[in-house]
Amino acid sequence: MQLIVCDSYEEMSTKAADIIGALISEKNDCTLGLATGSTPVGTYRELARRCAQQSLSFSKVCTYNLDEYVGLGPDSDQSYVYFMRDNFFSHIDIDLSNTHLPDGLCADIDAECRRYSDALAALSGGLDLQLLGIGINGHIGFNEPDDIFIPDTHCVELTQSTIEANARFFQTPDEVPRRALTMGVRPIMRAKTVLTLVNGAAKAPILKQALQGPITPHVPVSLLQLHENAIFIADREAAALL
């Protein structure tokens, strides 16, 4: 496991963009696992800037997002499909048909989970890189703290802590969906590189547990201690307790 500590959010975002950019330069048709939330926004902004300068092209890149709220679709500005278009896809030269998220509006949740799991399982060699943020409760994607690790795509009841953390994106906490579809831990662990970004003092306790605590499904991110190529990039505030 590699830990890179940066002075600022901007530096963290630039370093993450360097790693993703280097991968795309090496393999222009690579497959990326992507995340939503505040943490990766700076990375997406920096990658879009490089794409606008034509130093980077996503024209052959394929993406799979971690998760989506149940009941929200592309027309809802709180959905993750909307977030990805708004923050990233509409600013780069990616072919939208190469971008994938679980369908929050699906009629049959079990069938949708199977479809998404099958698509990820069919990637030969797995994702080239999975980008992650972490929740203050240690979740990755919406793999919430639990007694077990769940390998494949599944529907989760969001924990109270996640609902409260995500309420800032909604008018009222009551509007936060209670359920989400999330990639399980198998495709994350199968990714060739897992790049986890962590910033801000609020994440310092969970980053310490993630890197220095026991490997436990009660802190899902701790599983990355077993990954052969896990890179954490943290700002000084998040790394303060290490």
Ligand code: PGA
């Ligand atoms: P954040 O969310 O980037 O908005 O802090 C991270 C997460 O919940 O995974």
